[in-house]
Amino acid sequence: MTTRPDLSLAQRKRQLVADELTRAALDLLARKGFDAVTVDEIVATAGVSKRTFFRYFASKEDVVVQFLADMGADMRRELASRPAGEPPSVALRHTVWVSVDACANNADRTLRVVRLILGTPALLARFLERQAQWRGELAEELAARLGLDPAADLYPRLAAGVSLTAFDTVLQRWSDSEGAEDPAALTDRAFALLAPVLDAPQREQRG
Amino acid sequence: MTTRPDLSLAQRKRQLVADELTRAALDLLARKGFDAVTVDEIVATAGVSKRTFFRYFASKEDVVVQFLADMGADMRRELASRPAGEPPSVALRHTVWVSVDACANNADRTLRVVRLILGTPALLARFLERQAQWRGELAEELAARLGLDPAADLYPRLAAGVSLTAFDTVLQRWSDSEGAEDPAALTDRAFALLAPVLDAPQREQRG
DNA sequence: CTGTCCATGGCACTCGGTGTCAAGACGCGC
DNA sequence: GCGCGTCTTGACACCGAGTGCCATGGACAG
Numbered sequence: 001m002t003t004r005p006d007l008s009l010a011q012r013k014r015q016l017v018a019d020e021l022t023r024a025a026l027d028l029l030a031r032k033g034f035d036a037v038t039v040d041e042i043v044a045t046a047g048v049s050k051r052t053f054f055r056y057f058a059s060k061e062d063v064v065v066q067f068l069a070d071m072g073a074d075m076r077r078e079l080a081s082r083p084a085g086e087p088p089s090v091a092l093r094h095t096v097w098v099s100v101d102a103c104a105n106n107a108d109r110t111l112r113v114v115r116l117i118l119g120t121p122a123l124l125a126r127f128l129e130r131q132a133q134w135r136g137e138l139a140e141e142l143a144a145r146l147g148l149d150p151a152a153d154l155y156p157r158l159a160a161g162v163s164l165t166a167f168d169t170v171l172q173r174w175s176d177s178e179g180a181e182d183p184a185a186l187t188d189r190a191f192a193l194l195a196p197v198l199d200a201p202q203r204e205q206r207g
Numbered sequence: 208m209t210t211r212p213d214l215s216l217a218q219r220k221r222q223l224v225a226d227e228l229t230r231a232a233l234d235l236l237a238r239k240g241f242d243a244v245t246v247d248e249i250v251a252t253a254g255v256s257k258r259t260f261f262r263y264f265a266s267k268e269d270v271v272v273q274f275l276a277d278m279g280a281d282m283r284r285e286l287a288s289r290p291a292g293e294p295p296s297v298a299l300r301h302t303v304w305v306s307v308d309a310c311a312n313n314a315d316r317t318l319r320v321v322r323l324i325l326g327t328p329a330l331l332a333r334f335l336e337r338q339a340q341w342r343g344e345l346a347e348e349l350a351a352r353l354g355l356d357p358a359a360d361l362y363p364r365l366a367a368g369v370s371l372t373a374f375d376t377v378l379q380r381w382s383d384s385e386g387a388e389d390p391a392a393l394t395d396r397a398f399a400l401l402a403p404v405l406d407a408p409q410r411e412q413r414g
Numbered sequence: 415c416t417g418t419c420c421a422t423g424g425c426a427c428t429c430g431g432t433g434t435c436a437a438g439a440c441g442c443g444c
Numbered sequence: 445g446c447g448c449g450t451c452t453t454g455a456c457a458c459c460g461a462g463t464g465c466c467a468t469g470g471a472c473a474g
Contacts, residue, residue, distance in 0.1 A: 040460085051424075153398065165365060165372055197369075257450085261431060265431090266430080
């Protein structure tokens with residue numbers, strides 16, 4: 001049974017190390033602050049070498065940000081799977097909901113991470129960079145969905161950006177309120193405000 | 208005449224060094240790419256020490272990003288100076304226009320910088336971080352202007368974010384078209400799409 | 415048992431960024 | 445003229461992030 005079909009052992013070992021590294025890092029960073037913790041400290045806690053750390057994560061920031069990294073792919077998948085006839089405002093609200101929901105579940109861990117990110121310039125920068133990528137992907141998906149030309153119409157990029165602005169605002173509020181405000185409700189309120197823009201894509205011309 | 212009223216000599220010397228540093232950095236970075244240029248190379252070209260460089264700029268990224276840094280303050284000032292009765296969509300369009308205009312003038316230099324930023328992850332990250340600050344400030348200004356409670360209403364942060372999304376989209380388009388598309392026209396088109404959201408702040412309740 | 419593959423660790427190195435201190439430029443009062 | 449604070453600069457040492465390189469050791473195939 002050398003190469004078993006369920007891609008295992010090596011893969012699971014790898015996942016194990018990654019998880020332990022993430023756990024150790026998040027714990028230390030949340031307690032002492034981003035700048036006050038060195039990578040050597042993290043790897044000492046996790047029991048691996050510094051060199052190994054950087055084989056799993058591209059940077060110190062990545063340990064934190066990658067915790068939320070799957071959300072980009074999740075959102076794109078959700079948007080792609082929404083029924084074709086659905087108004088953009090509804091489809092995009094569900095798209096953002098996927099990520100908001102992921103945060104709302106196991107809120108304890110996520111809330112600590114979000115607070116850390118929003119409170120640390122270096123982390124915020126990396127997070128926004130990721131979001132910029134999501135934005136491009138969502139715009140692409142949206143253009144395909146509506147049969148628009150992403151090189152001519154401003155709508156796809158604007159709508160994607162507006163949706164992510166909503167996401168940001170919800171996260172910020174949720175973080176500021178220490179988790180007291182309901183993320184789902186916040187998302188609904190945000191999209192209620194933004195819907196008029198998201199549902200009026202046809203007006204654009206003259207690309 | 209020791210401390211002359213026109214704040215001069217020392218101040219002007221300082222400005223001179225900063226300008227030379229910026230010039231040298233922008234030239235090298237635009238030609239060789241961000242990662243291929245070291246700070247030592249920049250300071251050698253400018254004729255100062257590395258230590259001095261970091262007394263003028265907080266980081267290597269800052270040399271590039273600070274080239275656009277005043278725009279944040281400019282925008283806030285413009286928003287504060289717009290007539291009180293003006294609809295938010297118009298006031299915010301003029302606000303963004305200030306920065307777009309600053310880019311459109313001396314387009315050669317700015318275009319190179321913008322292309323550099325959008326094409327370099329590290330620079331994009333820092334740029335977006337700055338923008339996040341502008342967003343908070345614009346939201347504050349907007350809330351004051353409309354008599355809203357920024358802690359209760361989602362509108363101020365959303366509207367500020369939406370406006371900056373427009374700014375980003377315009378910049379991106381302008382950069383992608385190598386300066387061919389007219390920034391002012393792009394801004395108008397973007398705000399024409401976004402106006403319905405920006406002008407409907409009253410609907411929000413239940414903070 | 416032997417050869418191969420792969421993950422890891424250790425090490426040296428580059429580069430960004432900072433603290434510290436000594437030296438020079440400038441304006442000041444004497 | 446001189447000595448005096450102040451401010452800027454450069455030089456040096458230092459830290460931490462991140463990378464390239466190679467040796468080791470374990471897992472598996474033959």
